[in-house]
Amino acid sequence: MAASAGAGGGGGVSIIMPKCSVCDDDYQSHGDKAPDQLRCGHSFCAACVRGLIRHHPYGRRAAKCAICRAATAEVDVRPNHGMREAMASLLAIRMQTVSLPEGTSLTRQEYYGLLGLLGDHSMKLQSIYRASRDGTTYDDLLRCVCDKTGLAFIIRKGEYVFGAFISAGIRLPDDPTDTNRYDCDVWHFSLAGHFAQPTKIEISRLAQYVAVAGREGRVWGAKVWIGGDLWLGDGRGSGRPAADIRSCYQSTDRNEVPEGYVGARNSYGSALLGGSFFFDADEIEVLHVGGQ
Ligand SMILES: [Zn+2]
Ligand SMILES: [Zn+2]
Structure with missing residues (x-):
């Protein structure tokens, strides 16, 4: 996750939103694009985490991390609440930077x-x-x-x-x-x-x-x-x-x-x-x- 704010064109500030590293879409604060966390500490959007879940040889369904390959049982996948709250704040800030026609x-x-x-x-x-x-x-x-x-x-x-x-x-x-x-x-x-x-x-x-x-x-x-x-x-x-x-x-x-x-x-x-x-x-x- 990397968020940065830099000077955009026209003197405004553009906020580069954190993205899911699997699908490259911006994270959202809720829904399919909100971050879910695996046991290894890595997070991906909820939709991509669902896509990472496979039948494990031991019979349990598990998500294999797209970065470190560690397995997380499906029941242990959790919403990344801290990051979801941070996304809600960032999205609110970005909305204020948009100029209305x-x-x-x-x-x-x-x-x-x-x-x-x-x-x-x-x-x-x-x-x-x-x-x-x-x-x-x-x-x-x-x-x-x-x-x-x-x-x-x-x-x-x-x-x-x-x-x-x-x-x-x-x-x-x-x-x-x-x-x-x-x-x-x-x-x-x-x-x-x-x-x-x-x-x-x-x-x-x-x-x-x-x-x-x-x-x-x-x-x-x-x-x-x-x-x-x-x-x-x-x-x-x-x-x-x-x-x-x-x-x-x-x-x-x-x-x-x-x-x-x-x-x-x-x-x-x-x-x-x-x-x-x-x-x-x-x-x-x-x-x-x-x-x-
Ligand atoms: Zn994704
Ligand atoms: Zn990982």
Whole structure:
């Protein structure tokens, strides 16, 4: 374990987090990436320790240390409480070093959680659209997003904060009355209200696409459809899109809901991230993550 703090770019302080020496991922204070200790004194993340456990010749299951090869019976593997507490402190310090994008609706904790899901806490995102600031129509959204790619849509409804990442931008069809459907990397996420911590919601390969309406067109009865079943500017079954982009429809198939979900569900077990199928978001924001 080695933690060091050095001067980062721009005068800020960057904290290099202690990593598990087996998988090279940063340690966390709880969960699969929290450190577990073996009898030899070496620690690895809980997931890697599970991977080190083998049937021992004497019939007991034991973990063989990845560094010194000493065996620890499975029953003797313990959470490394001291190191877990130290990680909680380090993570809290690092969260304070992150600078929020100007004008974002996200709290520090939510923004920090999003950076974690994107896999890089040193990234700097830009808030390029907010319905409450820039206007609530599809045209307002298009004007602000322009041709930027790498977009995180943030949707806030009461205590729920969630959204979707799309690697592409909004690619309008040539004919404004038409629809454009295109493949890109798509995943959903929760930042608050559904899990104990910010959580990525992976969606099936088959649903990795986005469909957008031209300025005068529609995608079924909405303006934007993001794979994994998120609809913006949804007309509530009227067949015509809503003028307000904050009119949403969302559901996540129960097979794609990660463990630990405590938010709303329908009778089939699908997760309703906004609390119900149809809802009017309090806020929609788009963050520019950067192109690929
Ligand atoms: Zn590990
Ligand atoms: Zn060891």
